[in-house]
Amino acid sequence: MPSIRSAPACIWICTSGNLIMAGVLCRNLVYLVREAYFGFVGDLAFVDSAGDDDPQYSGLGTRWRLLYVEAHLATQS
Template sequence: MRNVSIEPEKSQSISVSLGGQRCEIRLIQRTTFLYMDLTSNGVPLIQGVPCLYGNKMVGYKHLGFLGDLVFIDNVGQRDPEWSGLGTRFSLYYIEESDLV
């Protein structure tokens, strides 16, 4: 499991290599939830998916993403929100070999 560096900002884009994949992660806070878009190797995989505590963000192998992403609350079990990103709320990349 690898920690993906995120900042406490309402909107951000992160370019990172995960499991040999060139990834663009976009996070944006709306009134209801924090949402994620994920592009891997230039192919959009997910768009506008709500970020929920402990929930696999990609979730489907047929999308072709190796591994998955998950938000963890380091204090409790709340869904992530922008002001706690990088401190209270961490984003982790789970290697393909670690998925069950």
């Protein structure tokens, strides 16, 4: 069994105190919310500053940064 530090990262997202998404698997450069009907304006994505790996808990905030993407940018192809 992998330790929490080497396991894939998951995220729980709340807006205005309400849980809108739970246990979403965090992937590099993949939008987390993706649907406007969840009540979250815009989107979130992790970016790997040292390669192209999916986030791990041990590197959150240093190697992997969570970015907010404004709604008008998140809907562009």
